[in-house]
Amino acid sequence: MSVVIPGAALPANTPDPVTPRAVPHRGGEANPSVEALRAQFSAAIGRHEVMWGETTVWIDAAQVRQIVLWLRDDPAQQYDYLVDVTAVEHRDPSLPLEMVWHVRSLPYRRFLRLKAALAPEAELEVPSIEPVYKAANWLEREVFDMFGIRFAGHSDLRRILLWDSYAEGFPLRKDFPLRGRFSRSEQLSQALLANPDAKYSMEELSVADAFHELPADMRARLLRESAGG
């Protein structure tokens, strides 16, 4: 077995990589693969940006498998290493849920972030890239487990960190409460919101650790009642 050397596809006089210094927030040289992608898949490639030295390119989620397959097999790209598959949901509800793929070319020492916005109304489903990178198997299962995004063509799409019968939803979604939907504090908060006149003692609320999450007027009323006896 011969040793695989990263950077082997670069010209022989390429200097060794050094620790980056004073990386700019925005701007800088974009990864040359972006232009190659645009030439190959014109319609499926959206805008790109360079932030903190990393290039992000927006793609059409429906074509991700063809895109990464081409990136992996084209001799001028050779993105042979899948670093990560994940998703981002923003706090701002007007922003869409994003799929994120981090791919790396060992022969060219390049790093590229592919992003795809998922339409909010449509069913959350993107093609699986497991046929291209075996590494995607568990990573996509984790995204499914945490965000509820389905991967079409995945060989074994099951929950991975949570158990199969887990019914509370998808924890990394922003509408999922930090303590879980079925926790005592969350149930109490929901009950209070449904019936603001319900009587709960301060002790019950403090046991459930829910007092500070109540609306301000409800907190004031409870404080008055507990002070007045």
Place this chain on the structure above:
Amino acid sequence: MATTTRTIEVELATQALGADGRVQRLPLTADTSGAVMPRELAPGAEPDMGSERMLINIGPQHPATHGVLRLVLELDGETVIRCVPHIGYLHCGFEKIGEYRQYNQIIPWTDREDYLNSMGNNIAYALGAERLFGIEITPRCTVLRVIAMELSRIISHLVWLGTTAVDMGAFTPFLWTFQERETVYNLFESWVGARLTTSASRIGGMAADLPPGWIDGLKGFLRSLPKTLDETDRMLTRNGIWVGRTVGLGVMTSSEAINYGLSGPMLRASGVAYDVRKDFPYLDYDTYDWDIVVGSKGDVYDRYLVRLEEMRQSVRIIEQAIERLPEGPLNVDDPRVILPAKSKATSEMESMIHHFKLVMEGPRPPAGECYVPTESPKGEKGYYLVSDGTSKPVRWRIRPPAFVNLSAIAKMAEGHLLSDVIAINASIDIVMGEIDR
């Protein structure tokens, strides 16, 4: 109906009533759905041992699974036909919790994922957050972080070496390696006050500078560790039992290893000379003189050799770091992230307000995102941080190397013997805290 059966599973077999009304034992077998069913045998027939499959459950609580990993194995005799790993028993929702914490408050959580490399995680996370804040750390901090990260690599590999030797039935190296590890934990304790959960880094610096005499203690460790490594080397590397139990097991070729996303010693043992410290350097690793350790066969034995030699390379790096350790400030001079001096905070109103605002509101990075990879003992560990300009991240993603490495265990274990699964699992160097997060 069923006749006397000669079976190896007498104890496990289910009791059933025969046609004559007498209690009989039927051999266990698994049908294609995986369910274990008593099987009917034709009169006078011997059970066909070749087609009998047994389901074995290893874990979740078993010393050889290094935590709470559960492996469901389908065996034909002693040969593994299918291996289905189940994880998640230690899932704590670190990434969810991080979305409700300020950037500095996340550092204690990084201790608890890969708890054998807590100092390394602290620093890897701080590097990611500093990129997001656009901060350049001081020269002294850079060198101290290199020392801390390489010490973490050494203790993680020492624990790996000791526990793997125990898995294979050798107890002595465990005692040797844990004795050396103790020295490092004493050093950590005198530096930051904690042994396992160090929380040593801060955005823009470190929690504390070195106490007096610390470097002398480190030099003592650097003198004793190579002796222990040489002893372990002599004991294991040419040991017939060790070689017999590791050579040719769990082989991953270089192209398979890349496609499965393996990283760290797992990838390098398969002959891929990829190390984040060389290819995407951070903390000036490019200016140190050290070598990437590469295997040739990609089996368990090569992973052992790679990790053993990597500890020696870490010693080389630390020795150079001690030589160049500069004097000067430890933390950056940046009031956005660094607290004012304690004496000022208790005597000047402005400094007190500054302290209060930094602690209560937290530092705010500009909106943006970054992924900063580092080479942890397990492989490529990166933190992907997304900020919307507030003091808490929108997304804090850990790229867990052991998680991706473990996902290849089915590929590595299938076709090997049951006892070899233990060796293959040990060679991945899993830490369930990082896998389940």
